[in-house]
Amino acid sequence: MPIALALVLIAVGSTLFHTLSPWWWTPIASNWGYIDNTLIITFWITGTAFVAVVLFMAYCVYRFRHGGPEQPHYEPENKRLEWTLTIATAIGVAAMLAPGLFVWHQFVTVPDEATDVEIVARQWSWSFRLPGKDGRLGTSDVRNISAENPLGLNPRDPLGQDDVVIETGDLHLQIDKPVKILLRSTDVLHNFYVPEFRGKMDMVPGSVTYFWLTPTRTGTFDILCAELCGVGHPQMRGAVVVADEAAYQTWLGEQRTFAELSGMTKIMKANFMPAEK
Amino acid sequence: MVDAVIGPEPVPPAEVAEVELYHPHSWITRYVFSQDAKVIAIQYSLTAMAIGLVALVLSWLMRWQLAFPGTLSFIDPSQYLQYITMHGMIMVVYLLTALFLGGFGNYLIPLMLGARDMAFPYLNMLSYWIYLLAVLVLVSSFFVPGGPTGAGWTLYPPQAILQGTPGYEMGIILMLTSLIIFIIGFTMGGLNYVVTVLQGRARGMTLMRMPLTVWGIFTATVLALLAFPALFVGAVMMLFDRVLGTSFFMPSLVSMGEQLQYGGGSPILFQHLFWFFGHPEVYIVALPAFGIVSDLISTHARRNIFGYRMMVWAIVAIGVLSFVVWAHHMYVSGMNPWFGFFFATTTLIIAIPTAIKVYNWVLTLWRGDIHLTIPMLFALAFIVTFVNGGLTGLFLGNVVVDVPLSDTMFVVAHFHMVMGVAPIFVIFGALYHWYPKVTGRMLNEGLGQLHFWITFLGAYAIFFPMHYLGLLGVPRRYHEMGSTSFVPESAQSLNVFITVAALIVGAVQLVFLFNLIWSLRYGRESGGNPWRATTLEWQTPETPPPHGNWGKELPVVYRWAYDYNVPGAKEDFLPQNRPPETSPA
Numbered sequence: 001m002p003i004a005l006a007l008v009l010i011a012v013g014s015t016l017f018h019t020l021s022p023w024w025w026t027p028i029a030s031n032w033g034y035i036d037n038t039l040i041i042t043f044w045i046t047g048t049a050f051v052a053v054v055l056f057m058a059y060c061v062y063r064f065r066h067g068g069p070e071q072p073h074y075e076p077e078n079k080r081l082e083w084t085l086t087i088a089t090a091i092g093v094a095a096m097l098a099p100g101l102f103v104w105h106q107f108v109t110v111p112d113e114a115t116d117v118e119i120v121a122r123q124w125s126w127s128f129r130l131p132g133k134d135g136r137l138g139t140s141d142v143r144n145i146s147a148e149n150p151l152g153l154n155p156r157d158p159l160g161q162d163d164v165v166i167e168t169g170d171l172h173l174q175i176d177k178p179v180k181i182l183l184r185s186t187d188v189l190h191n192f193y194v195p196e197f198r199g200k201m202d203m204v205p206g207s208v209t210y211f212w213l214t215p216t217r218t219g220t221f222d223i224l225c226a227e228l229c230g231v232g233h234p235q236m237r238g239a240v241v242v243a244d245e246a247a248y249q250t251w252l253g254e255q256r257t258f259a260e261l262s263g264m265t266k267i268m269k270a271n272f273m274p275a276e277k
Numbered sequence: 278m279v280d281a282v283i284g285p286e287p288v289p290p291a292e293v294a295e296v297e298l299y300h301p302h303s304w305i306t307r308y309v310f311s312q313d314a315k316v317i318a319i320q321y322s323l324t325a326m327a328i329g330l331v332a333l334v335l336s337w338l339m340r341w342q343l344a345f346p347g348t349l350s351f352i353d354p355s356q357y358l359q360y361i362t363m364h365g366m367i368m369v370v371y372l373l374t375a376l377f378l379g380g381f382g383n384y385l386i387p388l389m390l391g392a393r394d395m396a397f398p399y400l401n402m403l404s405y406w407i408y409l410l411a412v413l414v415l416v417s418s419f420f421v422p423g424g425p426t427g428a429g430w431t432l433y434p435p436q437a438i439l440q441g442t443p444g445y446e447m448g449i450i451l452m453l454t455s456l457i458i459f460i461i462g463f464t465m466g467g468l469n470y471v472v473t474v475l476q477g478r479a480r481g482m483t484l485m486r487m488p489l490t491v492w493g494i495f496t497a498t499v500l501a502l503l504a505f506p507a508l509f510v511g512a513v514m515m516l517f518d519r520v521l522g523t524s525f526f527m528p529s530l531v532s533m534g535e536q537l538q539y540g541g542g543s544p545i546l547f548q549h550l551f552w553f554f555g556h557p558e559v560y561i562v563a564l565p566a567f568g569i570v571s572d573l574i575s576t577h578a579r580r581n582i583f584g585y586r587m588m589v590w591a592i593v594a595i596g597v598l599s600f601v602v603w604a605h606h607m608y609v610s611g612m613n614p615w616f617g618f619f620f621a622t623t624t625l626i627i628a629i630p631t632a633i634k635v636y637n638w639v640l641t642l643w644r645g646d647i648h649l650t651i652p653m654l655f656a657l658a659f660i661v662t663f664v665n666g667g668l669t670g671l672f673l674g675n676v677v678v679d680v681p682l683s684d685t686m687f688v689v690a691h692f693h694m695v696m697g698v699a700p701i702f703v704i705f706g707a708l709y710h711w712y713p714k715v716t717g718r719m720l721n722e723g724l725g726q727l728h729f730w731i732t733f734l735g736a737y738a739i740f741f742p743m744h745y746l747g748l749l750g751v752p753r754r755y756h757e758m759g760s761t762s763f764v765p766e767s768a769q770s771l772n773v774f775i776t777v778a779a780l781i782v783g784a785v786q787l788v789f790l791f792n793l794i795w796s797l798r799y800g801r802e803s804g805g806n807p808w809r810a811t812t813l814e815w816q817t818p819e820t821p822p823p824h825g826n827w828g829k830e831l832p833v834v835y836r837w838a839y840d841y842n843v844p845g846a847k848e849d850f851l852p853q854n855r856p857p858e859t860s861p862a
Contacts (some may be wrong), residue, residue, distance in 0.1 A: 003649060003657060005837055006734065010661060014741060023771065025681070026763040032681075039678050046668035053639060053664050057657060060642040064578075065649070072842040072849070073644035076581050081640070082633070089632040093671075099626045100675035101618055107677055108614040121329040123441050123533065145531045152531075158426035171392040183611070186531050189544060191609065191684060195750030195763050198681045202611045205435060206528025209611035222761050226752045228429045230441035231354045234755040 001065065007058035009069040011051045018047065029196035029217040029242065031178075034103040042096050049092065107199070110212040114178040118169070120151050121183070121190035122205045124232030126223055127151055127169045132162025132257055142186055142205070152186065153258050161259040164252065170220070170239040174248040191227035194240055202227050215242040261269070300824065310406075312398035313824045314383045317405045319715070322380030324405075325372045328412050332367035335360040337783055344769075344776030346757040355443035357756035358427030362444075363415075365430030366452070369558065370459060371412055373700060377565040378406060378463070378501065381707060382470050382494045385714070388814035389491050391479025391854075393825045396472040400465045407462030411455045418444065418451035426452045429754060431555070434526040434547050438519040440533060451518060453512040460505045460512075470498045479813070481834030485589065486853070487836040488812045489541075489582065492589055493568020496596045503600070504557035511550035512702050518542070548610055552603040558633045559696050560599040563806040564592055566703040567634055570656050572838070573706050574638055576810045577647030577653035579849050581648050581839035584637045591630035598627045608679045617676040623675035628667070635664055646842065646849070650808070651725040655706030658733040659699050662740075666695025669744060687747025690740045698736045705732070705789070712793075713807050718800030724792040728785055735782035739775050746771060812838050 028036060064070050116137055120128040129151060131137045138153055138160015145152040150167060153160045173179060183192050185203035194199045196219075201211045223238035243251065301307040311317060326335045339360045342352045352360075361584050383401065395401045418425035427443035428436060436442045437449050444452075474495045478487070487495075514525040519541075526547040527539035575582040582588060604612060638660055647653065669691040673679045682688065705728070712720050745752075750763055758764055806815040818828045832854040841849035 002730075003654060007657070007661065010737060014665075015746075017742065021742070021745060022765065022767055023742075023749050024735075025748050026750055032797060035677055035681060038675070039672065039681070042675065042678055046671055050664055050668055053635065054661055057639055057642065060639065060645070061647055061649070061657065064642065064647050066579075066646050070644065070646075072580055072646040073762060074581060074842050074844055075583070075644070076641075076839070077586065082584050082587055082636075085636045086629060086633055089629050093625045093628050096675055097622065098620060100677050104614075104617050104621065104677040107680070108617070122531070125638050137584050142529045142531055143536065145536070147534075153355050187533075188439060188441070188530075189433055193684070193752065194680070200680055200683060201609050204611040205530045206543065207611065211614075220762070222763065224752055224761075228358075228433070228436065228754045230439075231358065231427075231443060232441070232489050233358075234354070234752075234757060234759055237759070 001053045001062050004058045004062040005059045006060065007054050011054040011058070014015060015047070015051060018043075026195050027217075029194075029199060029215060029219065029221060031214040031216055032047075032107075032198040034099075034106065038096075038099050038103055041099060045092050045096055062207060077089050107211065110180050110210070113214050114180040116182055117171070117173070117179045117180045118184060119185065119192050119203070121186060121192070121225070121229075122150075123230055124225070124236035125168075126171075126236070126238035127168075128166040129153075130164040130252070130255075132164060134159060134162060137182070138163055138258070140184070145186060148262065155262065161257065163258045164255045165258050165261055170241050171223070171239045172243055172248055172251045173215045174211075175215050175218055175242050175244055178212060180210055182210045185213075187231050189227045190225050190229050190236070193224045193226035194221050195224070196221045200226055218242045218244060303368055307824075311471050312394070312402045314387050314395045314398070315715075315822065315824075315826075317401055318380050318383035320405050321375055321383060321408065324409055324412060325376040325380060326702045328367055329372035329376075331416070332364045332372060333783055333786065335364040335367075337780060339364065340776040340779040342756055344773040352756075354756050355427055358429070358754070359443050359523070361754060362427050362430055362432075362452075363419075367564070368697065369414070369430065370456070370754055371415065373562045373696075374463070374501070374558070375408060376704060377562060377700070378470065378494060378498060379405065379466055381490075381569065382466070382498065382833070384711070385490055385814060386470055386494060387472055387477065388714075388817070388822065388826060389488050390474065390477055390482055391813045391834060392473060392477035392826070393622060393827060393831070395469045395470050396477055401469050404462050404466035404469070407458060407465065408754050411459035411462060414458060415455040418448045418455075421447040421451065423447055428452075431548075431551060432515070432676050433551075434518065434544050435528075435530060435532075435539075435813060436513055438515065438527075439537075443515075450516065452575055453516045453519075456512045457509060457516075460509045463501060463505060467498045467502045470494065471502065479832050479834050482813075482853075485586070486834060486837045488568070489571035489585070489588055489592070490565070490568040490812075492592050493564040493566070493571075496592050496595060497564040500564070500596050500599060501561045504554045504561065507550045508554035511547055511554070514550075515547065545607075545610060545612055547602070548612075552606045553600075555606065556603040557599045559692075560595055562696050562700050564596065566659070566700040566804055567592060569707050570659050570703045571634075571638065571641075572812065573652045573656040573703075573710055575839050576710075577650050577656070578642050578647045579841045580645035580687050581841055582637065583631075583640040583643075585837065585839060588637055591633045594630040595627060598623060598630070602627060602674075605674050605676070605679070608676050609683045621674060621676040625671065628671060628674075631667055635660065635667070640678075650709075651720070651722065651729055652706040652710040652808075654729045654733070655702045655709065658729070659702040659706065662694050662702060662737065663699035665674055665737075665741070666691055666699055670695060681750075682747055684752055685747035686743050686751045686753055689753045690743035690747060693743075694740045698740060702733070702736075705729075708793075710808065711814075712796070712800075713803030713820070714814055714817075715821055716797055716800070717803055718796050719803045719807060720796045720800060721792050724788055724795075728789045728792065731785040732782055735778050735785070738778040739782065742771055743775060804807075809848070809850050811840055811850050813853055814855055816852050824830065 120127045138157040140152045183203040185205045190203040199211045225236040425447040426448035517523040524539045524542035527542040529540035602624045605624045805820040
């Protein structure tokens with residue numbers, strides 16, 4: 001009965017692999033521990049179902065093998081059994097769906113105190129923008145994009161003048177402060193993915209997408225692109241630094257605003273470029 | 278209640294003994310431009326398997342790159358993206374869909390229903406030749422400047438038609454054209470299958486006596502006829518965006534530092550169209566597999582399928598539900614996140630009819646007389662891999678759990694297990710099962726055992742551990758991971774393990790191909806009904822059945838397809854056309 005043995009081996013082997021293998025998720029660095037918990041619940045329910053079905057198959061294959069001790073039995077239907085199994089399944093499904101939807105409700109409900117952070121993707125790099133002292137981001141449009149204004153900010157929008165623009169460099173976030181991550185792309189689809197945050201969302205040219213999180217652990221984390229964006233997709237990397245308040249404020253003080261940056265480009269142009277007609 | 282399904286009832290004799298069929302006059306009309314559904318089925322199957330081999334080789338190259346990056350110098354990032362794209366599209370559309378519907382559908386629908394042929398034989402022939410054209414257009418993209426498209430099999434705009442993506446010059450145009458041609462050809466075949474099932478059944482073959490194979494293929498065809506048009510319009514619109522400069526899916530954007538003339542379109546609209554097709558597509562592949570595997574299990578376990586009516590309704594319910602779950606592929610696409618509540622709920626509900634099917638397969642084994650033939654072994658392997666892949670679907674369907682896993686190797690592992698490995702196991706089981714009917718000879722048992730064991734254990738070893746790479750956070754569609762702070766060195770050794778398993782499993786498919794060819798000549802003669810099965814295709818007067826299938830008299834059906842080990846019967850099976858011994862007054 002090699003097949004019955006193989007089935008037992010698969011049930012046992014998969015369980016052992018799951019519990020003993022060194023490959024597991026990265027330690028979390030955001031408030032989305034609920035997501036991890038829902039995942040664990042799902043692992044338990046589905047794991048139990050898998051092992052039960054496979055072991056039951058192994059039992060059947062062995063017990064009811066051709067030439068074995070049992071006589072075949074003709075039984076087209078068994079309403080009671082079928083309905084019992086259906087209801088048991090429905091309960092298992094509800095036990096996964098209910099916590100899932102509960103957590104999803106939190107995921108899509110951005111708290112009022114969350115501050116905006118804008119992340120802009122293009123092939124194949126990341127840029128960031130933080131609101132200035134007014135706490136609001138200025139408007140932007142892809143049509144404003146030029147070499148001097150790579151994020152396409154509206155130069156006539158007063159709200160945007162004090163926005164902090166980080167074109168090359170890391171994004172810094174303050175620990176325990178909820179942020180609403182606003183996502184924008186200037187060319188194709190991208191996806192802002194920091195494995196430690198658990199959250200993830202596509203960036204779609206032509207619209208602004210979002211999700212929110214609260215960083216809960218200091219450190220430097222990789223930003224990856226998780227939506228295919230052309231040949232440079234795997235190399236599209238960045239970093240986000242979660243820091244305490246003092247370190248964050250120091251870093252913030254070193255950054256330049258949109259007005260400063262565009263002023264600088266004007267000065268640079270005046271000094272180093274031939275005069276425009 | 279049960280009697281309504283299986284009980285004998287009086288059936289009037291067939292009034293029309295011989296329907297006038299077009300009979301071929303030459304070798305060309307018999308074997309090349311044939312209107313015989315069985316020949317068309319073989320043409321479909323061989324073409325699908327040939328193009329499938331291309332996709333298999335592509336998967337070797339991808340796996341090689343992932344395990345030993347840089348060792349094959351011709352694989353650059355562009356090539357890798359082209360491999361994943363062509364591998365995915367070929368496997369899903371040109372292999373699985375074509376083989377299940379064009380191959381098994383054509384062969385089995387008329388035979389299992391006691392018909393002489395499809396309702397529209399000429400259209401049926403046309404369907405195959407258009408499919409072949411679609412395949413040739415697709416293959417031609419390997420030979421054009423820039424090569425085939427590397428946009429991923431989902432072909433998401435804007436990147437699919439912009440520079441920065443390989444094959445944006447010609448490859449994407451050929452891909453979209455090929456899909457359009459495929460859908461035209463499929464629609465011809467699909468209408469045929471539906472009409473034949475509804476109109477071409479033998480006397481006594483009520484819908485609720487049809488073998489589940491036919492129910493699966495029939496429902497899948499209805500799904501395909503409703504779902505493919507969404508892909509069709511999506512492909513036409515993207516072709517217009519690429520060739521004519523329209524902006525259906527293109528917002529204003531800056532590509533490689535250059536302001537493009539596009540504006541006002543919606544990339545997410547394409548995703549909705551694609552997945553409105555793409556999710557039913559999963560069931561277009563799965564439902565025929567569900568049907569076929571039910572018949573394999575029942576036949577080789579010598580036991581009636583358990584809960585036939587529940588099985589039929591589960592197929593229909595899955596088919597209906599499959600149209601209201603598509604956006605579970607788009608939880609992190611940037612669509613309104615409130616949609617998540619609806620689509621997570623519908624998606625998890627679909628687990629219930631699916632689970633019923635699994636229970637009924639297993640309960641068919643229970644108290645059976647299980648013959649461990651190769652088709653039965655593959656059916657068991659199907660249940661294992663399908664349950665595994667179906668359960669990981671509950672992770673990805675449950676919106677918030679999907680968020681960390683989406684776009685990682687977990688997704689790759691899940692869909693390969695559930696709609697790659699599992700349906701392909703059914704295809705293997707079905708080929709071992711019906712090969713004797715098609716050729717009159719059995720496939721070699723020893724080679725079959727070798728093929729089964731390596732394929733089953735190997736495929737599980739490829740895709741089960743792969744989930745954990747995704748859990749770790751390894752994204753899909755990366756030709757190499759590069760350096761990160763969160764992926765440990767040991768993950769690379771897992772990649773090597775998976776690649777070695779994949780190469781072995783791939784190589785053993787060549788043994789299967791050899792078996793298919795070798796047994797044609799040297800296989801043991803099978804006779805007409807080697808498995809002692811009940812369904813009509815095994816009751817033909819000649820094997821292989823000639824054009825017209827049945828000789829002078831069409832079969833008359835008296836019972837359902839699952840009379841195995843009926844109490845009091847002399848043999849352990851009663852064919853569907855066997856009249857009841859004591860006719861009720």
